Amino acid sequence: MEFSITDLMPAAADIFLLCAVSVILIIDLFVSDQRKIVTYGLTQAALLITAIIAARSIGTEPVSAFSGMFVGDALGYFLKTGVCLTVMVGLAYSRAYLAPRGMYRGEYFVLAMLAVLGMMVMISANHFLVLYLGVELLGLSLYSMVALARDSARSTEGAMKYFVLGALASGMLLYGMSMIYGATGSLGIPEIADAVQQGNANSTILKFGLVFVVAGIGFKFGAAPFHMWVPDVYHGAPTAVTLLIGTAPKLAAFAFAMRLLVEALGAEQLVVEWRQMLVLLSVASLVIGNVAAIAQTNLKRMLAYSTISHMGFLLLGVLSGTLEGYGAAMFYVCVYVLMGLGAFGMILLMSRDGFEAEELDDLKGLNQRNPWYAFVMLLIMFSMAGVPPTIGFWAKLYVLQAVVSIGYVWLAVVAAAFSLIGAFYYLRVVKLMYFDEPQRDERIEPGFDCRVLMSANGLAVLALGMMPGLLLAVCVSAIHLSVRLP
Amino acid sequence: MNFEASVFYFFSAILVIAALRVITARNPVHSALFLVLAFFTAAALWLLLEAEFLAIVLVLVYVGAVMVLFLFVIMMLDLNLEKLREGYWDYLLPSLIVAGVMVVEMAVILGGRYFGLAAMPHPPAAGADYSNTKALGRLLYTEYVYAFEIAAVILLVAIVAAIALTLRSQKKNKYQAAYKQIAVRRSDRVRLVSMPGEERDRGDAP
Numbered sequence: 001m002e003f004s005i006t007d008l009m010p011a012a013a014d015i016f017l018l019c020a021v022s023v024i025l026i027i028d029l030f031v032s033d034q035r036k037i038v039t040y041g042l043t044q045a046a047l048l049i050t051a052i053i054a055a056r057s058i059g060t061e062p063v064s065a066f067s068g069m070f071v072g073d074a075l076g077y078f079l080k081t082g083v084c085l086t087v088m089v090g091l092a093y094s095r096a097y098l099a100p101r102g103m104y105r106g107e108y109f110v111l112a113m114l115a116v117l118g119m120m121v122m123i124s125a126n127h128f129l130v131l132y133l134g135v136e137l138l139g140l141s142l143y144s145m146v147a148l149a150r151d152s153a154r155s156t157e158g159a160m161k162y163f164v165l166g167a168l169a170s171g172m173l174l175y176g177m178s179m180i181y182g183a184t185g186s187l188g189i190p191e192i193a194d195a196v197q198q199g200n201a202n203s204t205i206l207k208f209g210l211v212f213v214v215a216g217i218g219f220k221f222g223a224a225p226f227h228m229w230v231p232d233v234y235h236g237a238p239t240a241v242t243l244l245i246g247t248a249p250k251l252a253a254f255a256f257a258m259r260l261l262v263e264a265l266g267a268e269q270l271v272v273e274w275r276q277m278l279v280l281l282s283v284a285s286l287v288i289g290n291v292a293a294i295a296q297t298n299l300k301r302m303l304a305y306s307t308i309s310h311m312g313f314l315l316l317g318v319l320s321g322t323l324e325g326y327g328a329a330m331f332y333v334c335v336y337v338l339m340g341l342g343a344f345g346m347i348l349l350m351s352r353d354g355f356e357a358e359e360l361d362d363l364k365g366l367n368q369r370n371p372w373y374a375f376v377m378l379l380i381m382f383s384m385a386g387v388p389p390t391i392g393f394w395a396k397l398y399v400l401q402a403v404v405s406i407g408y409v410w411l412a413v414v415a416a417a418f419s420l421i422g423a424f425y426y427l428r429v430v431k432l433m434y435f436d437e438p439q440r441d442e443r444i445e446p447g448f449d450c451r452v453l454m455s456a457n458g459l460a461v462l463a464l465g466m467m468p469g470l471l472l473a474v475c476v477s478a479i480h481l482s483v484r485l486p
Numbered sequence: 487m488n489f490e491a492s493v494f495y496f497f498s499a500i501l502v503i504a505a506l507r508v509i510t511a512r513n514p515v516h517s518a519l520f521l522v523l524a525f526f527t528a529a530a531l532w533l534l535l536e537a538e539f540l541a542i543v544l545v546l547v548y549v550g551a552v553m554v555l556f557l558f559v560i561m562m563l564d565l566n567l568e569k570l571r572e573g574y575w576d577y578l579l580p581s582l583i584v585a586g587v588m589v590v591e592m593a594v595i596l597g598g599r600y601f602g603l604a605a606m607p608h609p610p611a612a613g614a615d616y617s618n619t620k621a622l623g624r625l626l627y628t629e630y631v632y633a634f635e636i637a638a639v640i641l642l643v644a645i646v647a648a649i650a651l652t653l654r655s656q657k658k659n660k661y662q663a664a665y666k667q668i669a670v671r672r673s674d675r676v677r678l679v680s681m682p683g684e685e686r687d688r689g690d691a692p
Contacts, residue, residue: 011632018639025646066632107650114643121636133636140640144647
């Protein structure tokens with residue numbers, strides 16, 4: 001086999017990140033506990049450079065590398081850039097939170113970077129084996145990060161649940177993949193697509209495998225009825241880790257679903273099958289997410305159920321099976337990540353040494369304590385509820401348009417109705433912040449970087465809502481460049 | 487019955503007996519040693535299938551490393567044998583049923599038209615100079631190098647996570663920091679307190 005170093009160029013971002021992780025892991029040994037800011041700075045620099053390398057390739061035609069195991073396309077590079085930037089912002093928010101809890105350690109940053117690497121592997125996988133390895137790399141890093149608060153029984157329990165259910169999901173996924181391998185005789189995504197297209201695969205086995213693959217995807221998204229882990233893990237994990245679990249991995253999960261469902265199993269006869277399954281997942285997520293969130297008194301649990309309902313919306317875009325629908329779903333996942341960063345970031349900013357601001361009551365009277373953060377939180381809550389002119393409104397609108405375009409009007413009506421129910425608990429947060437008396441009165445004084453980032457995050461929700469066409473155009477063109485409909 | 491088949495039955499019989507003894511031996515050390523025997527005969531069966539690399543790896547990794555570790559653990563731990571054997575007869579019937587179902591399932595699959603002897607003919611024997619170690623290595627380091635490297639990274643995650651989760655900080659360790667001892671000053675150790683002098687009560691003095 002001929003080999004030249006240029007074959008590796010499509011994977012330059014991943015390779016750089018892996019080298020950086022290895023170097024930082026060793027440098028960290030020589031950094032004393034008081035100077036962990038060195039490790040933190042190096043981590044941020046490594047992620048920034050990775051993001052830049054990935055961003056430089058957006059807009060290229062799809063290329064494959066590593067004998068067809070890796071694909072570099074616009075969709076992948078865009079999502080990789082997004083993952084790196086998301087984790088950078090997330091780490092910046094969590095710096096002040098980690099130190100008093102004994103988690104401001106080199107391992108935290110190394111594991112976070114390895115999780116990013118896992119997401120990047122998932123995003124650019126062109127082979128079932130690599131997809132699975134990416135899922136495991138991401139999963140194992142996250143399980144151990146949840147358990148990193150070793151003395152907290154709640155975190156350990158959350159990590160255990162996450163680990164067991166994650167293993168169950170991996171099992172389902174592998175079982176489905178093995179069925180598909182049995183039916184098509186291949187693990188490479190393009191080869192599977194060809195075999196399905198030519199109709200020389202046993203369709204019963206194929207559909208059987210598809211059911212398990214969809215269940216695995218449901219687990220990774222946290223869509224109902226595979227959502228059991230989400231509230232417990234979000235609640236149990238240290239908030240900084242919740243932020244990481246709740247944001248960037250959704251980008252990777254979207255790419256994961258695209259690679260599996262659209263690129264490998266996107267043939268006409270299978271789209272009909274998985275569309276029905278996704279309709280079920282989506283409606284169940286919308287119902288459970290929005291209704292159960294009303295009953296929560298804990299902000300992290302409420303956001304967990306809100307995540308479930310958002311994943312229901314995201315699946316609406318995927319199940320449409322059109323390029324516009326995929327574009328809308330990608331737009332939705334980007335918007336969701338932006339909002340999730342803001343919401344979890346706000347919990348981190350309000351937390352103090354020995355105090356977690358994670359109950360809804362802790363938000364009471366935020367307007368009197370700090371009007372600007374109350375306003376930022378208001379923007380984020382409005383956006384999550386889908387109130388115009390924030391960006392959340394457009395995200396929901398585009399997804400619903402995609403569903404209507406394939407004739408599922410009833411589904412759009414159900415989704416709109418449940419997002420209306422969901423608006424209740426988002427607006428309750430706003431009511432608590434503006435119309436209730438504060439229960440605590442110490443000042444909220446985050447560092448300079450957090451202040452700037454949080455303000456930018458809140459304003460981005462508003463500004464992108466004023467001109468949603470820009471981000472949507474990027475998403476749609478990335479999908480057009482990357483996905484070939486059969 | 488030709489030579490190959492008789493060798494197969496010979497090793498299979500040892501394998502089955504050893505596997506049975508693993509669960510019936512009263513002494514856990516004997517169980518572990520029978521497991522070693524089972525692995526060893528399984529390796530011999532793989533050799534019969536011309537999978538010499540897998541056979542050698544099985545011996546090196548499982549017998550050489552995993553089982554030795556296992557034996558160490560068994561010998562180090564103070565096992566309560568009576569407690570371990572509790573409920574043996576209660577579990578026997580359900581486990582026999584499960585085993586019976588598995589045997590039937592295997593018979594159905596292997597006897598069926600997809601995996602029967604007719605559907606799976608004996609592959610042609612490889613030449614004398616064929617090395618499947620080389621073939622495996624060539625595949626792993628060319629076509630599957632990406633997956634191979636990611637698997638290595640997953641092991642790295644395992645190492646980092648295991649250390650991060652179990653290594654307690656050195657606060658409990660008692661060690662002398664010589665530089666701190668040298669740098670110590672009088673004011674760090676001795677505190678001079680001025681107190682008012684006390685009058686001695688002369689009346690009680692002897």
